[in-house]
Amino acid sequence: MAIRDGRLHVPRLAPAHTTAGLPVPDGEAWRLETTSGGSLDNLRLAHCPDYAAPLQPHQVRVRLHAGGVNFRDVVVALGIVNDPRPIGGEGAGTITETGSAVTDLQVGQQVMGLFNGIGASAVTDQRLVTPIPDGWTLTQAAAAPIAYLTAYYALHDLAHLQAGEHLLIHAATGGVGHAAIHVARHFGAHIHTTAHPTKWSTLHRLGIAEPDIANSRTLDFEDHYRSHTPGIDVVLNSLTGDHLDASGRLLRPGGRLIDMGKTDIRHPDTWTADHPETTYQAFDLMDGGEDTIAALYRRLQPLFHDGTLPPLPTRSYDIRHAPTAFRYLANARHTGKIALTL
Incomplete structure (x- = not known):
């Protein structure tokens, strides 16, 4: 395979x-x-x-x-x-x-x-x-549940995403990608995305502007966001190999790469050696246990009910x-x- x-x-x-x-x-x-x-x-x-x-x-x-x-x-x-x-x-x-x-x-x-x-x-x-x-x-x-819990846990609890920071969401037309766009917009972040070109119309419908969309299938996104942003503060990653390394090179000092992928997990120390002044964290939604999930629901429910998270x-x-x-x-x-x- x-x-x-x-x-x-x-x-x-x-x-x-x-x-x-x-x-x-x-x-x-x-x-x-x-x-x-x-x-x-x-x-x-x-x-x-x-x-x-x-x-x-x-x-x-x-x-x-x-x-x-x-x-x-x-x-x-x-x-x-x-x-x-x-x-x-x-x-x-x-x-x-x-x-x-x-x-x-x-x-x-x-x-x-x-x-x-x-x-x-x-x-x-x-x-x-x-x-x-x-x-x-x-x-x-x-x-x-998994999409919104994952997006909120990754961006709030792990990345500590702040208003005004620049966020790159890879494969942004998937379930977690959709959820992350809504969550990040609620937090006031600048949202940048990648997706297959055939799915860019989906991102347009979500309100993502053309300069904030790049190809997830090639490495062109690195040059694109290097020239279109001051640097990336947080990457929500689901890609592997060279795409993962290219994402690390986009991070500015203090940048955080939060990896929800399952097939190319890196060691945090090796990552920091290769990408100084940045951090890497792979995670699973259940890392925090049942009490963490319950706490996430309490934060998410008001946002579901007022339409912030559709x-x-x-x-x-x-x-x-x-x-x-x-x-x-x-x-x-x-x-x-x-x-x-x-």
Whole structure:
């Protein structure tokens, strides 16, 4: 397998037409899994007895109506990244049961948040879900948590982005990219972006001006932003290799590169030696634990409700056609988010 121009490539033979989709197990104790890494054809809907286990005091059981799909899910399914967590980490649905210590959530309430996989029914810690904002659909809600939590955590908690600073968002038409644009605009930062040229119209619709858009597929963005900015203060990175190094060269003294990528993680000391007076930090959303997620929700909820942070554009697939959705994401064809409906 290989990553070329931001797309995942694996050798594969598949039927020309597949319409039936993945078989759905009986009952509600099942989730999306892969039998082995290396091919998206290995995705399946499999029984998961853990989903039927009695709740712990601080847990809730949710009947999921939709689940979000992220790049991490694709690279795990392909065996590129070794991550023991199940495929599918976010969703939205209706609470069907609460643990004995849960007081702020009720049965029948619609919530969105982080889950241990995508299936008909899922269990999670109460701190990892939050009520769905008024006016949002369940599909929109399912696609929002990881993108907005990641963007806010990266830019606020890790980068300490300040008003007036210059921010470069790579692959800005994806889910986290969309979310980061809205979050950074709220913070008052100068926003600069990269994306594939075929997706620049998406950035125009988000209010990004032509001088603040560059090509994510080539290294031309380095010269472009060297001549169009006084230097970059923060990079929100998802690129690899030479693109990552070029981003480091754009940072001015005190600059911070926050890396949400999974396939080219650098050592902070080596980074600083190569890019003096700058810092590098790779992260995973769950690094801070459940209490951090709950604190992020408290900051995000008012911004959801007043429209500062809107729903993200979302393309949906029936969960029985998860392999098709994963291939679409792997080929970098999408803008915004992809969701699986149940």
